Amino acid sequence: MDVPHVEGRPVPAVSGRAVLEVSPLSGRSGIRARGEISAVTRPSWEEALSRLARQHTGVSYLELADVAFVDVAGVTALAVTAMGLGEGRVVVEHPPPQLPRVLEMFWPHLSQIEVTP
Amino acid sequence: MTDTVTTDETFVHPALFYRTELEYTQQTVSFLREGLTAGEPMAVAVPGPNLELIRTGLGADAEGILFLDMTEAGRNPGRIIPRVLRGFADAHPEGRVRIIGEPIWAGRSALEYPACAQHEALINAAFEGRAVTILCPYDEVRLAPDVIADARLTHPTLISAGREVVSDAYDWEAVVSRYNTALPPAPDAAVFSYGSEQLPEVRRFAVAQAVRLGLAGQRLDDAELAVAELTTNSVVHGGGNGTLAVWAEAGQLVCEARDAGRLNDPLAGRRPPEHGQLGGRGLLLVHYMADLVRVHTGDEGTTVRFYLTL
Numbered sequence: 250m251d252v253p254h255v256e257g258r259p260v261p262a263v264s265g266r267a268v269l270e271v272s273p274l275s276g277r278s279g280i281r282a283r284g285e286i287s288a289v290t291r292p293s294w295e296e297a298l299s300r301l302a303r304q305h306t307g308v309s310y311l312e313l314a315d316v317a318f319v320d321v322a323g324v325t326a327l328a329v330t331a332m333g334l335g336e337g338r339v340v341v342e343h344p345p346p347q348l349p350r351v352l353e354m355f356w357p358h359l360s361q362i363e364v365t366p
Numbered sequence: 367m368t369d370t371v372t373t374d375e376t377f378v379h380p381a382l383f384y385r386t387e388l389e390y391t392q393q394t395v396s397f398l399r400e401g402l403t404a405g406e407p408m409a410v411a412v413p414g415p416n417l418e419l420i421r422t423g424l425g426a427d428a429e430g431i432l433f434l435d436m437t438e439a440g441r442n443p444g445r446i447i448p449r450v451l452r453g454f455a456d457a458h459p460e461g462r463v464r465i466i467g468e469p470i471w472a473g474r475s476a477l478e479y480p481a482c483a484q485h486e487a488l489i490n491a492a493f494e495g496r497a498v499t500i501l502c503p504y505d506e507v508r509l510a511p512d513v514i515a516d517a518r519l520t521h522p523t524l525i526s527a528g529r530e531v532v533s534d535a536y537d538w539e540a541v542v543s544r545y546n547t548a549l550p551p552a553p554d555a556a557v558f559s560y561g562s563e564q565l566p567e568v569r570r571f572a573v574a575q576a577v578r579l580g581l582a583g584q585r586l587d588d589a590e591l592a593v594a595e596l597t598t599n600s601v602v603h604g605g606g607n608g609t610l611a612v613w614a615e616a617g618q619l620v621c622e623a624r625d626a627g628r629l630n631d632p633l634a635g636r637r638p639p640e641h642g643q644l645g646g647r648g649l650l651l652v653h654y655m656a657d658l659v660r661v662h663t664g665d666e667g668t669t670v671r672f673y674l675t676l
Binding site: 266267285287288289318320321322325326329332346347350351354355356 | 562563565566569584587588590591594595598601602639641642644645647648651654655
């Protein structure tokens with residue numbers, strides 16, 4: 250389908266079924282995600298967050314520049330994961346616009362998540 | 367509250383019928399002064415000009431009271447319970463809280479009114495057994511007689527000409543079901559049918575249509591999020607598939623999801639979730655960001671429409 254996309258956001262590689270690829274960051278503790286975070290890809294997103302929480306010490310990074318969309322449940326999974334961390338925080342880099350919007354709406358003062366646009 | 371026996375756990379929900387600015391000011395200020403004497407946390411959510419009447423009437427006593435312009439905070443009546451009323455009551459869990467909420471004013475449109483009346487009805491379910499007092503002023507001169515008649519159904523007590531009486535018409539559930547009316551399809555809508563495989567595609571379809579109809583910026587991101595929540599609800603709770611329609615009418619973008627599900631919980635989308643709760647935010651988010659949400663649900667399925675001003 251020929252669809253104008255929101256400026257600056259990547260268009261997912263597959264036009265039909267949603268995909269989410271997750272890989273570890275090199276040189277830093279955390280993960281890079283690519284694709285979209287929605288009902289279809291939620292299991293792999295939640296699994297990636299569990300892995301991140303298990304390996305977390307101090308500061309973990311989530312690189313989301315190649316994520317085109319995240320839904321409310323995807324942001325919720327992140328917020329709940331961050332709230333469950335014993336110490337430190339998660340730095341979310343270059344998230345899609347829905348992520349800060351949903352955080353502001355439901356968790357406006359969550360100290361365990363730092364968003365860098 | 368002379369005619370009502372209140373205990374610590376009683377929800378008090380009177381309608382105040384007023385005819386003049388003077389009567390409005392006297393009644394609301396006296397209501398708030400009672401709260402001041404009792405040491406209750408208080409909020410006032412009414413249209414801007416009425417806010418000023420109350421502020422002026424209270425003078426220095428206005429300090430410490432939360433004032434909200436209901437035409438903004440409660441533009442979409444569906445978010446008044448979670449965001450305005452429970453937002454305030456839940457932040458003050460000790461003792462009784464006192465609120466003035468005026469969700470229906472003379473400028474409310476015929477499109478908005480059914481959602482307003484349902485909101486007033488659902489307040490009774492949302493606050494049952496809670497130590498909360500919510501006074502709802504109604505402009506008896508400028509509102510239609512039907513609106514005043516509905517207020518007698520949605521409020522257990524009525525204050526008129528300075529007298530408080532028990533409403534013999536009180537039946538909030540009747541108002542919820544009376545305004546649960548079919549939402550006829552728009553003839554010029556762009557339509558897309560979806561199942562779980564098409565969730566990304568239907569979302570992109572909605573964005574493309576919204577852009578075509580003039581939506582931009584954060585409102586466009588909001589529309590994308592809201593469509594994702596409604597279409598995901600169809601797939602998860604509404605029989606596995608649905609139809610999305612997008613169109614513009616009277617300066618507003620309208621997105622509508624239809625599916626075969628049935629909404630059995632009248633307070634769905636109106637309960638603020640616990641901080642760490644996993645689900646239950648989808649419909650709430652739609653209510654928070656939209657200017658109006660209309661719902662029809664029944665054996666034949668559910669239709670949810672949200673409106674965003676262009």
